[in-house]
């Protein structure tokens with residue numbers, strides 16, 4: 001069941017970055033950026049492939065020197081996803097990147113400021129049908145705007161985008177998407193809200209310099225998710241101080257969690273563990289996470305600490321495993337299907353997930369001895385309840401004592 005928490009998406013124009021549509025109702029896309037030297041063609045391609053495998057739809061590479069542009073000429077034809085060149089300071093690098101065949105550009109209006117340079121790039125992009133992102137960044141805002149608005153404000157960032165758009169208009173170029181990123185979440189949220197009122201160009205969302213996880217993940221999610229839930233945003237990037245594959249995974253997972261993209265990889269859920277746990281849930285969940293990696297198995301898989309409550313609590317999951325008496329109880333949609341040794345819990349979980357993915361739930365149920373699995377689970381459950389008791393606080397006995405005490409007075 002889909003629960004409609006996302007506001008209606010704001011209508012934007014559509015542009016194409018290579019073969020990926022952005023805006024105009026297209027699925028929201030995930031972006032990331034390589035951290036290799038772009039001149040290192042093999043190293044950069046390796047990272048691009050890893051990003052694509054993690055769910056990244058579009059990859060950006062810096063184009064900061066001639067060698068980088070030359071590298072792009074070799075990277076673009078071998079990349080599995082469209083490539084955008086990131087340009088700061090030197091407008092000539094934008095021209096060189098287009099010569100290299102990139103599918104899009106990102107220009108920073110804060111550090112490429114001469115109108116004739118901006119217009120030269122836009123005119124060339126128009127001729128070549130290459131889209132440009134106007135990438136306003138709170139940290140590198142045009143000093144004149146900083147002065148005029150008394151600092152980095154949402155108004156100043158939106159004005160920076162407007163000025164750039166006006167230069168593009170002069171040469172009749174409109175294949176544009178826009179970002180107004182800041183490292184402050186409230187600031188970027190406000191700037192994007194304002195921008196979405198002012199333009200119908202597609203918007204690229206991000207919290208810049210969010211920092212290392214977990215704080216960086218929290219900040220980026222807070223900003224991006226807030227806007228997506230308001231229907232704002234057409235493409236997203238997590239800017240983390242971490243392996244960019246983590247950025248791509250986070251972006252993908254956010255969109256899947258909000259129901260904005262189809263699930264691609266395993267959605268691993270796990271109980272938080274408690275005193276009833278029969279196994280180290282954190283360890284099993286982490287090992288399961290690593291074992292599934294980026295395998296494209298679009299199932300929800302549960303790791304639960306005890307067979308007493310696990311299968312019931314995770315009955316909505318496609319598949320799960322719960323621990324009990326040194327054994328793992330596998331269940332499909334809450335129904336016990338097999339009992340495996342504790343040491344094989346992760347391995348068996350992956351094996352069953354692959355089987356379900358390939359052959360479907362019915363075939364998995366058909367190969368299971370559910371009667372035996374249910375019997376064994378009931379046995380372990382009963383033993384655990386006997387050992388720990390349904391009533392760990394001995395409430396019944398205490399109630400008797402309390403009543404005696406109250407009646408005495």
Ligand code: SF4
Nearest residue numbers: 271274277305306310
């Ligand atoms: S499934 Fe069991 S171990 Fe996990 S939180 Fe629930 S009661 Fe505790």
